[in-house]
Amino acid sequence: MANVRRLDPTASPLDYFGSELRRCREAAGLSQKELGDCIYCTGSLVGQIETAHKVPTREFAERADAALMTDGCFSRLVGLVLRSRLPTWFQAYAEMEARATYISAYQGQLIYGLLQTPEYARAVLATGMPGNVDDLVAARMERQRLLTCGRSPLILVVLDEAALHRPIGGREIMRTQLAHLLSFRDHRWVSIQVLPFESGEHAGLIGSFNILRFDDDPEIVYTEDMISGHMTANPDTVREAARRYASLQAAALSVRDSAALIAHVMEERYGEQPERDRTAVAQVVLQRQHRR
Incomplete structure (x- = not known):
């Protein structure tokens, strides 16, 4: 039997999305199963989203718009829904990030969030052991839409070389992640530089930070x-x-040399290795553990 729980549409963006989905579905004379059949999902999933028990994906929203002929209503709402799933303390920054004209980011430990693949993001976010990893990954991917929107900000990123070597999620995830970084080589509005180990001490040792610049508002440091x-x-x-x-930009490799280093690390560290090479690596690890 369909769940007929009634929502307060003012309670949250997720509740509002669910109540609007139910209203439009019922106005179209469709059951949850019938709508699910139209948009290639189960009626149960439709019911969970209508009752705010499940967060919709952008794909779900776009298909719902097409099936219910709502002129992009759900596609517009889903961004607000996904942003609301971010940690409360991060939501204000995400809103400012979406308005920025220039973003300068230094990351010392991880790949910068706007450049992460879904698999890499999942591995990173899971370290905090939250119960809503799927929602957090979807929200991070939603933030990345500013890279492809008509008004993409200029994004300058300096990554410490350590971020390339730290195997977040394992070999395959890292190989895909580094390949994703290389896909930005010809991106007009994204510049990636790598700060090599040879730089030694540098101006970013105090930690990662972002600078947001706007057309009409003061700059912000995050x-x-x-x-x-x-x-x-x-x-x-x-x-x-x-x-x-x-100072970090001056010490970092050029964009071209950074891409060459990323490609080198991708092949040497995360490429296919002969069995004997993997055995040799394992022996070195065991020797180090034995000496501790």
Whole structure:
């Protein structure tokens, strides 16, 4: 029997999406199963989304728009829904990020979030052991839509070489992730530089940070600690962050040389290895553990 739980559409973006989906479905004279058949999913999934027990994907929203002829209503709503699934402390930053004209990012440990593949993002987000990893991954992928929108910001990224070598999620996930980075070589609005190990001490040792610039608003510096994120428009902080970022860019490899290094690491570290090579690596690991 269909779940007839009634939602308060003002409770959250997810509740509003669910109530609108039910309203439009019923107005079209369709059952949950019939709508599911139209958009290639189960009637149970339709029911879970209508009752706010399941977060819709963008694909679901676009298919629902087509089936119910809602003129893009659900495609517009789903972005708000997915953004609402982000941690509360991060939502304000995500809103500012979507409005930025320029984004300068330094990442010392991980691949920058806007450049992560879904599999890499899942492995990273799962380390916090949340119960809603699927929602968080979907929300991160939704943020990346600004890379393909008509008004993409200019995104400058400096990655520490350590982020290329740390095997997040395993060999296959890392190989796909590095290949994804290489796909931005000819992207007009994305620039990726790698800060090599040979740089030694550098201006980013204090941690990762992002600088957001806007057409009409003050610049913002964003940092994170173990618990949450922090934004500030303090002029002294913005000035210091800009100085440090300029220093990092100067110490980093060129865009072309960075791509060559990424390709090298992808093949040497995450490419196909003969069995004897894997055995040799395993022996080295065991020897290190024995000496501890």
